[in-house]
Amino acid sequence: TYGRTSAFDLETGADNDNDQLVTLHIWSKAQGEAETRLIMDSIRARLDGAAFSIGSRGQTRLSLEFAEARYDEDLAVHHGLLRFRALTQDAP
Template sequence: MKLSMQMTITDLIRTLRWRKIALCEEAADASRPIRDEPKSGGERKPEPMTSAGLQLQKALLKLLKSDIALNEWVHRRVYDHVPEQAVFPYITLGTTSTYDWSTFTERGSEHFLTLHIWNRGTGRKTVFEIMGRLDSLAVLPAFKLEGHRLVSFTLEQSQTFSAESHGGYAGIMRYRAMTEEL
């Protein structure tokens, strides 16, 4: 008798979960905006799409290249792709991962951005100094994103190490950013 009663409760829980999921899907469909039909039979022009990840990268590059104190070390050497004869120290944009962070009413994204700091000669101290300056620059008001609002921008991890392949030292800074569409 206990087993059949337990099965009945389990079935009831499953049914309630599926109904909850169906209701959530219906609510999501209802909250999506309905686009207007083109007027007078003309074609509707596509709306310009802005990628939050791309906007975040542009804002970050602009911020890093324009900071006077940071440029005492790197002299605007902030690269997406490093030139062959790059002068040290410099900063590179590393891996960026973007995940959906949307709700029923708002579209949003979660981003993980990695910055790499490379140095030769002057050692680990310069890497730490550059990383300290990068961390002090990464504040919300500094970022202006087209079509998006930056909700948060936090340092998740930093690391320094000997980079034998580059004959010097390196640092990695990994940031987490949350954005919402405007």
């Protein structure tokens, strides 16, 4: 699941479309957290350090900021979170 996204400037704290946080949620009903970790590792391997060209804005590079896997007792599922920073460098 694609989760919360926020955009800001690290240096000034102001809104900034060039620097965004993107959160991905992974859910698994499998016994233990092995399946959740496997999915998280697969996503991390493909996205961490990846660079994308999105339209004419320039290049966007992703870097992993946070990862966590835990059991959600209320839903009886394993829940994984991956938070990536997406930094866009404007084209010259």
